[in-house]
Amino acid sequence: MRVRTWLRLLAAGLSVGVLAATVVSVGGPAGAAVPDRFGFVLWNGAVVGSGTTPAGSTVSVVGTGQYKITFAGAAASGGVVHVTAINSAPHWCQVNSFGPSGVDEVVMISCYRVGGAPDFTNFSAIFSSSSGPASAVGSFGYVHSTPTGALVSQYNSAGWANTVIHTGPGQWDVKFPGLSTPGPIDGSLQATAVSSPTVPARCKVLTWSSSSSGQVAQVRCFNAAGALADTRFTLTYQYQRSLYGGFAPPKYFGYLWNKPVGGPPSTNFNSILGPGANTLSPGTLSLVTFPALAMLPDDIQVTAYGPGSDFCGLNFPWTHAGSDTFVRDVNCFTNAGAPSASGFLVSDNSAL
Incomplete structure (x- = not known):
C-alpha cells in the first residue's frame, strides 16, 4: 500500500514538475528550470559513456x-x-577550480593517496549550476564557500539566502533556510574540498538537522595529516530531488544515509519506489542497492559522515543488473589508511 500510494504521489509530482518547467522556461535563461546546466563524468582510465553526460x-x-x-x-x-575517488586502495579527490571556458565547463581536480602524495585514480565527478525557480516538489540547495564563510556561489530552491558561519579551524555551520522538511533529519548531503593541488584537503558532514525552518549542516574539513584545516568547499543538500537539482527529468534518482547502520526512511529515498526502498549491507565495504534506478547515463557520489577524519569513496565503479543499480562497494578509511566502518552519504543520479 505504501509503494502504491507513493507512486500516485510521484505521478502527481511529475505533472507539477513538468508544468513548472514549462512555465519558468518562457522567460529565457534567467528563468530557466533547475538546473541551468549540469554534467557528470565517470573516469576509469578512459571516459565511460554510461556514466557521463x-x-x-x-x-x-x-x-x-x-x-x-x-x-x-x-x-x-x-x-x-x-x-569521488574510485579505488580499492585508500584515495581521495578534491576540486582545484571550475568555471566556463567558451561554451564548455572546465573542472580541474587532484587526487591523493594516504599521506597526501598526488596519485592516479579512477573517479566520478558532477557539476551543476542553478539560478531559476524550482518546482514545488522536494528541496534543493548548495553553497560554494570560502574558508571565512563568504559565498562564492549559492542556490536555494525556496528563494532564501543560504549562510555559512566559520566556527573554528576546518569547521562550519551551513544554513539552508526555507528548505522545509518534517524533521528531525531528512534528505541527503554531499561535501567536497576546493583547494590548490599543492594543498591536499578533504571534507565531510559531521551532522545535520531538519525542520520546518530549513536545514542546518555541520561541515568538517581536514588536511593530509588528518587535522582540521580551513579550505574552500562545496556542499549540496537534496530532499526528494536529484543531486543536481532537477526533477522530472530526472525521474531516476535516489540517496541513502549510512548512520551507521542505516538511517531513517526520510534519509533513504528512491524516486521510483519511494522512501526506504534502497538497501544497505554495512561494513568496511558497504554494498548499496538502488532498485529500479538503472537508467543510463548515471552518476554516484559519496561523502563521509560523522566525527573524525575518516574518508570514503568507491571500491569499484557501480554496476547494473536489470533495473537495479549496485554500488559494490562504498569503502571508507582512517587517515592512516586502515579500513573503517565509517558513516557515509551516497547519492545516485540519472540524466533521464
Whole structure:
C-alpha cells in the first residue's frame, strides 16, 4: 500500500514538475528550470559513456593525480562540483577550480593517496549550476564557500539566502533556510574540498538537522595529516530531488544515509519506489542497492559522515543488473589508511 500510494504521489509530482518547467522556461535563461546546466563524468582510465553526460565530455591527465574535465557545452556561472575517488586502495579527490571556458565547463581536480602524495585514480565527478525557480516538489540547495564563510556561489530552491558561519579551524555551520522538511533529519548531503593541488584537503558532514525552518549542516574539513584545516568547499543538500537539482527529468534518482547502520526512511529515498526502498549491507565495504534506478547515463557520489577524519569513496565503479543499480562497494578509511566502518552519504543520479 505504501509503494502504491507513493507512486500516485510521484505521478502527481511529475505533472507539477513538468508544468513548472514549462512555465519558468518562457522567460529565457534567467528563468530557466533547475538546473541551468549540469554534467557528470565517470573516469576509469578512459571516459565511460554510461556514466557521463553531456556526450562529448572529456578528461585529460595533466599531471600525477591531476585531471582536467571538460563538460561539453555545459558552461554556466557559479554552481558547485563534487568528486569521488574510485579505488580499492585508500584515495581521495578534491576540486582545484571550475568555471566556463567558451561554451564548455572546465573542472580541474587532484587526487591523493594516504599521506597526501598526488596519485592516479579512477573517479566520478558532477557539476551543476542553478539560478531559476524550482518546482514545488522536494528541496534543493548548495553553497560554494570560502574558508571565512563568504559565498562564492549559492542556490536555494525556496528563494532564501543560504549562510555559512566559520566556527573554528576546518569547521562550519551551513544554513539552508526555507528548505522545509518534517524533521528531525531528512534528505541527503554531499561535501567536497576546493583547494590548490599543492594543498591536499578533504571534507565531510559531521551532522545535520531538519525542520520546518530549513536545514542546518555541520561541515568538517581536514588536511593530509588528518587535522582540521580551513579550505574552500562545496556542499549540496537534496530532499526528494536529484543531486543536481532537477526533477522530472530526472525521474531516476535516489540517496541513502549510512548512520551507521542505516538511517531513517526520510534519509533513504528512491524516486521510483519511494522512501526506504534502497538497501544497505554495512561494513568496511558497504554494498548499496538502488532498485529500479538503472537508467543510463548515471552518476554516484559519496561523502563521509560523522566525527573524525575518516574518508570514503568507491571500491569499484557501480554496476547494473536489470533495473537495479549496485554500488559494490562504498569503502571508507582512517587517515592512516586502515579500513573503517565509517558513516557515509551516497547519492545516485540519472540524466533521464
